[in-house]
Amino acid sequence: MGKKNFLTLNQIDKSYDGEVILDSLSLTVDEGEFVTLLGPSGCGKTTTLRIIGGFETPDAGDVFFDGRRINDIPPARRDINTVFQKYALFPHLNVFDNIAFGLKLRGVSRAEQTERVKEMLRLVDLKGFENRSVNSLSGGQQQRVAIARTIVLHPRVLLLDEPLGALDLKLRQEMQIELKDLHSRLGITFIYVTHDQEEALTMSDKIVVMNQGRILQQGTPIDIYNEPANAFVADFIGESNIFTGIMKEDGKVDFFGSVYDCVDTGFTKNEAVDVVLRPEDLVLRKERAHSVQKPETLLPATVLTCLFKGIYYEMMLHIEGADNYQFMAKSTVPVFEGEHVFVDIEPENIHIMKKSGIETMTVQKHRFLHDPNATREDAPDEQS
Amino acid sequence: MNRVKLTAQPYIFWLILFTAIPMLIVFYYAFTNEMGTFTLSNFRDMTDYSIVFFNSFRLAIISTAVCLILGYPMAYAMARLEKRGRTIAMILIMLPMWMNFLLRTYAWLTILENNGLLNHFLGLLHLPPLHIINTPVAVGIGMIYNYLPFMILPIYNSLENLDVSLVEAAEDLGCNSHQVFSKVILPLSIPGTISGVVMVFVPAVSTFVISRILGGGSSILLGDLIEMQFLGGTYDANMGAALSLVMMVIITVFTLITDRIDSSEEESVLMS
Numbered sequence: 001m002g003k004k005n006f007l008t009l010n011q012i013d014k015s016y017d018g019e020v021i022l023d024s025l026s027l028t029v030d031e032g033e034f035v036t037l038l039g040p041s042g043c044g045k046t047t048t049l050r051i052i053g054g055f056e057t058p059d060a061g062d063v064f065f066d067g068r069r070i071n072d073i074p075p076a077r078r079d080i081n082t083v084f085q086k087y088a089l090f091p092h093l094n095v096f097d098n099i100a101f102g103l104k105l106r107g108v109s110r111a112e113q114t115e116r117v118k119e120m121l122r123l124v125d126l127k128g129f130e131n132r133s134v135n136s137l138s139g140g141q142q143q144r145v146a147i148a149r150t151i152v153l154h155p156r157v158l159l160l161d162e163p164l165g166a167l168d169l170k171l172r173q174e175m176q177i178e179l180k181d182l183h184s185r186l187g188i189t190f191i192y193v194t195h196d197q198e199e200a201l202t203m204s205d206k207i208v209v210m211n212q213g214r215i216l217q218q219g220t221p222i223d224i225y226n227e228p229a230n231a232f233v234a235d236f237i238g239e240s241n242i243f244t245g246i247m248k249e250d251g252k253v254d255f256f257g258s259v260y261d262c263v264d265t266g267f268t269k270n271e272a273v274d275v276v277l278r279p280e281d282l283v284l285r286k287e288r289a290h291s292v293q294k295p296e297t298l299l300p301a302t303v304l305t306c307l308f309k310g311i312y313y314e315m316m317l318h319i320e321g322a323d324n325y326q327f328m329a330k331s332t333v334p335v336f337e338g339e340h341v342f343v344d345i346e347p348e349n350i351h352i353m354k355k356s357g358i359e360t361m362t363v364q365k366h367r368f369l370h371d372p373n374a375t376r377e378d379a380p381d382e383q384s
Numbered sequence: 385m386n387r388v389k390l391t392a393q394p395y396i397f398w399l400i401l402f403t404a405i406p407m408l409i410v411f412y413y414a415f416t417n418e419m420g421t422f423t424l425s426n427f428r429d430m431t432d433y434s435i436v437f438f439n440s441f442r443l444a445i446i447s448t449a450v451c452l453i454l455g456y457p458m459a460y461a462m463a464r465l466e467k468r469g470r471t472i473a474m475i476l477i478m479l480p481m482w483m484n485f486l487l488r489t490y491a492w493l494t495i496l497e498n499n500g501l502l503n504h505f506l507g508l509l510h511l512p513p514l515h516i517i518n519t520p521v522a523v524g525i526g527m528i529y530n531y532l533p534f535m536i537l538p539i540y541n542s543l544e545n546l547d548v549s550l551v552e553a554a555e556d557l558g559c560n561s562h563q564v565f566s567k568v569i570l571p572l573s574i575p576g577t578i579s580g581v582v583m584v585f586v587p588a589v590s591t592f593v594i595s596r597i598l599g600g601g602s603s604i605l606l607g608d609l610i611e612m613q614f615l616g617g618t619y620d621a622n623m624g625a626a627l628s629l630v631m632m633v634i635i636t637v638f639t640l641i642t643d644r645i646d647s648s649e650e651e652s653v654l655m656s
Contacts (some may be wrong), residue, residue: 053556054555055552055555055556060527074555075552075556076555076556076558076559076560077559081556081557082552082553084549084552084553085549086547086549086612088547088549088550088552089553090550090551090553090554090568091572092571092572100556100569101554101557102558105557105558105559105563110455149557150556150557153557153558171406
């Protein structure tokens, strides 16, 4: 079984030209884990990866790898390899020599090179491509060569910087499965950077959600999705209805004038909180009866739009008496536009979070739509 | 399709008028005597000038080699500068080219002549004067000075366009800084280097202005020889045309060979 705390980042600071990129970031990775750093562009995820790879030096803080401090060890002498965003294959070398590049530097014999490269090509499903020019390969094939070129060296950690970003949707989904499969077959620790939440949810053992150089939450995909730590995480992982509510008492939250049962506790009485509702968790009832919540608390709403999205319908709901707010709901059953419904929600699907200082434009925009107390002035100034 | 043809017409006309027809005239003159009858004697008589061919090529090869030795490190250093530094370096390289070619070459005359700036400076240091002007060395200096930018710019271009992530990938896979250079940077800058070599060698082998101003007729080069056939006392347009033709063939062959090196170089890197 893998070692605990195989790779540790300890209070890493990094800034460029006075702009803080990483703010006292600490992270531990166990051996053999598939860890994904997830966040919007500019959140510091790529910088974190580059610090682990040795391409950037932290301004402060330490990087430990298998019990050893590696801050000052150059990339060439770390047992860590990187698959670069745009593959970075050597255009003057063919497929064989790209893959054998690291082996040659290590003085591996010609016969062993051939054998190991052949084995890699078989692994990434590119048998017989030895003498092809890398420029003649498709994006997906280049991707495979880039992966083969690193894992042929048997690294102990593989860093992947948005490796699927340049591929089209179908190929990306195929490669997600292949990468996941490769990870379980090789047993190498994977640290994966992406801004695609679906990719992160599909592939990871552990997701680390980052924003503005800090880690907001880390945990299994299921934990992150079901129990987002704050409004930002909730908004970033999947679509959410986010708005302000008042915690009446433990297990009772008030929003839009209705008091719903929920499962969260530990808030002070009448504390303002962020309420997060997943669109797929909204249950639309035609009648107040047979609801999970107390029938009299259900919010009455009108369906504004109902869009067919393939496996589900996406609806925008107007909450009666609250002109600025729209709920998004997803359902496999269509409801006609203009129809009146009641919003019912299972208590465990109401996610209550403490108001956090970390907010983004997107969350604030949502809040403008949903917050009963918001005024025009609160909306972020788009020009600034 | 027709539109493409239509837009291409002015260029085709241009090519016929200023490239194809003059070439045909050169061909005609090279293979005829002054009476206009067919002969190969122009080419046979050319052996008298073999020393000129030899000198021209020797000087052009040396100048090109010196330009390469000076130019590559300069281009490499430039490509590693910050954006601001690159712009300044680029302006410094281009600046002399905004001046007239003749003027620049005459400036070297005042530097290199026996009572010129260089010897004046040496005199101040109580060093013996150097006799450079009117020697092949002066011509070589003139060539290197004038053609160095043509070496630097294409090499700089290929180095500047080199993707930084290739360098990082090489480091990642185990290269130290020397290996990054020899295994990635150098092979990828070869196309730029080859065009630099061609762009320096071709004008160097055919120049006549530099050798006349700085060489003072001490060493006649191919360009001088051709010019003399048309403008000098020994007017012989047929010989001039034949010499031009031979030079053209040699330059074409040279360019083809360098092209070949360019592609086989990549392959040999594969094998190494």
